Amino acid sequence: MDLNQLTTFIxxxxxxxxxxPVSVKRLFHGRGRRWPGLEQLTADWLANQLIISLFKQPEPLFIRALEAxxxxLTQRENWRNTGATCIAIQHRYQTNQxxxxxxxxxxxxPVVDEHGLKFQLDIGKNQNFGLFPDMSEGRQWVQQHATGKHVLNLFAYTCGFSVAAIAGGAERVVNVDMAKASLSKGRENHKLNQHDLSRVQFMGHDIFKSWGKIRKSGPYDLIVIDPPSFQKGSFALTRDYRKILRRMNELLxxxxxVLACVNSPVVDCNFLIETMKEEAPFINFQQRLDNPPEFEDIDPQASLKALVFR
Incomplete structure (x- = not known):
């Protein structure tokens, strides 16, 4: 990280x-590689809190200068006008985050508002905060296309897509994720929005060992697939995504x-498009959803890819 570029960052x-800024927003996206020397630095605004994330260990001099x-910044009038309550630095390169x-x-x-929907974040203990702001357009798309639909949300995490779907009038949503703690947070997100939980199902299972249970609750009018790029012992992108798309014939x-998502710089849109053709040729590519402008990347294929198929 380039000490001389800190002024640009501030x-x-x-x-x-x-x-x-709204309740939750990416303020600086160095990961998009548009600012040389700051590629390992991001800044998020989360409920009046400025959270800086470092993805690579910097030199001690850089940290001291960044903190200074x-x-x-906190002494300036425009900062005081924001109502900010905290500045924190997250060391993402460390094992304990x-x-x-x-x-x-x-x-x-804190509870944040995104397009009129409420989500509770969890800041400080985990690598992620409980809501991925780069997926805000995807959640809006689901909300706009969920009316009367039976929705399957794979790799549901804290159920952001589920909240959007129910808000959009989905008849029923089935959330599947092996992390039961995340699903519990998803349940609370639904409660924050005063949703009818009888329309929401939470399945704390390994997706690859639970196709029978998932199929039993189908078929589904809308399937959301938003896996991690890599999760040791449970998901490898290029190998396991294919296994999911292979199941579309019995689920859709x-x-x-289908809203198929991938957030990895190692594959481009063609990875999803071609794999879908091979494993589920009856499903056709429709469009790629735009990413929020604050997540602009010098290589659009390296950023989040959220593709709609039908």
Whole structure:
């Protein structure tokens, strides 16, 4: 990380804050490689808290300078006008994901609003916060296309797609994820939005060992597939995505739709398009959803890919 580029980083954050950021937003996306020397740095605005993430261990001099710049930022009038309550640095390169508060007081479990829907975050203990802001357009798409649908949400995590689907009038949503703790948080997200939980099913199972149970609750009018790029011992992208698409024939209803997502720079859109042709040739590619502009990447194929099939 380039110490000389820190001024650019702080200036960009100030510019973004001046536009009255919403409850949850990416303010700086160094991972998009548009700012040389800052590729391993991101900044998120989460319920009036500025969370800086470092993805590679920096030199001690860089950390000291970053902390000094952030402390200086808190003295400026435009910062005070934001209502900010905390600045913290998350060291994503460390095994324990250490989060260091450098100003204010951290609220670990704030509730944020995204397009009128409420989600509870969990900041400080885990690598992720409980909601992926780059997928906001995907959640909106699901909400807009869920009316009367029977929805399957694979790799549901904290059930963001499920919340969007029920808000959009889905008849029923089945969430599948092997992490039961994440599904419990998803249940709470539904409760935050005063949803009827009798329309939502939570299956805490390994997807690859539970096709019978998943199929029994089908067929589905809309299937969302949003797996991790890699999860040791449970998911390898190029090998296991194919296994999922192979099941579409027995899961997807006539005229059904699939939102297939992948967030890995090692594959492009053609990976999903061609694999779908091979494993489920009756399903046709329709469109790629736009990513939020704040997640712009110098290589669009390296960023999140959310593709609609029908």
């Amino acid at each position: 200036q960009h954050i100030e510019t973004q804050l001046a536009s009255s 710049e952030l402390t200086s 250490q989060l260091e508060v450098i100003w204010g007081t951290l609220e670990e479990k 209803a006539d005229q059904g739709s």
